[in-house]
Structures are given as structure tokens and as C-alpha cells.
Amino acid sequence: xxxxxxxxxxxxxxxxxxxxxxxxxxxxxxxxxxxxxxxxxxxxxxxxxxxxxxxxxxxxxxxxxxxxxxxxxxxxxxxxxxxxxxxxxxxxxxxxxxxxxxxx
Numbered sequence: 001x002x003x004x005x006x007x008x009x010x011x012x013x014x015x016x017x018x019x020x021x022x023x024x025x026x027x028x029x030x031x032x033x034x035x036x037x038x039x040x041x042x043x044x045x046x047x048x049x050x051x052x053x054x055x056x057x058x059x060x061x062x063x064x065x066x067x068x069x070x071x072x073x074x075x076x077x078x079x080x081x082x083x084x085x086x087x088x089x090x091x092x093x094x095x096x097x098x099x100x101x102x103x104x
Contacts, residue, residue, distance in 0.1 A: 010043065010065050030057050041066040047078065 008014060009031050017028040028048035033040070043063040050056025061072040 028053070031063065034062075045070065049078065 003011075009016065010033070012033045014031045015028065016031075017026050019026045030044075030046045030048075032044045032046075034042040034044060041064060043065060045060045045063050046057035047060055048056055049058045058078040059076055060078055061070060061076050063070050
């Protein structure tokens with residue numbers, strides 16, 4: 001079975017790296033489905049910000065799979081003006097959802 005990018009990212013616990021083909025820059029993300037009742041379409045998004053691929057992730061905000069939106073929350077551990085922080089450059093869920101992720 002072949003999965004679309006959207007299906008893979010929204011599978012429940014995804015870890016993936018995106019590379020900008022023009023600059024070579026890379027960002028690694030974790031996207032984890034919220035477990036609380038009533039939050040089934042919300043996902044926690046974190047970005048790798050340290051040397052440990054298992055634990056060096058900083059929480060960025062939430063992705064709403066139904067609305068196609070990303071938003072920061074009060075608990076975000078990375079500032080919105082940080083070089084690592086530009087979710088709109090990565091998650092463009094307002095485009096056709098089978099495309100879902102854009103290069104940065």
C-alpha cells in the first residue's frame with residue numbers, strides 16, 4: 001500500500017526530515033496525534049533543535065488536519081521569530097492535502 005505524504009504525517013506519530021532543494025537546508029519534525037477526546041484532528045508539532053535525533057525536539061504548536069491550519073500555542077518552546085520556526089513554510093494544508101508539505 002502506498003501512502004500519501006498527508007497520510008504518513010497524520011498517521012499518529014511521524015518523524016520526518018524535509019530538505020530545501022535550492023539551499024540544502026534541512027528540518028526534522030515530529031508530528032504526534034493528540035490523545036484527548038474531542039481532539040482527534042489535532043496534532044502536536046515539534047522541530048529538531050539539537051544533536052539528539054531521539055530527544056532534542058522543541059514543541060512548535062498544533063496542526064489542525066480538518067481546517068488545514070497551524071497555530072502556535074502558549075506552550076510553544078521555540079520562539080516564533082526563531083530561524084527554526086516558520087511552520088507556514090512547511091505545512092500548507094490549505095493546498096490539496098495530498099501535497100500537504102512544502103519545501104522551505
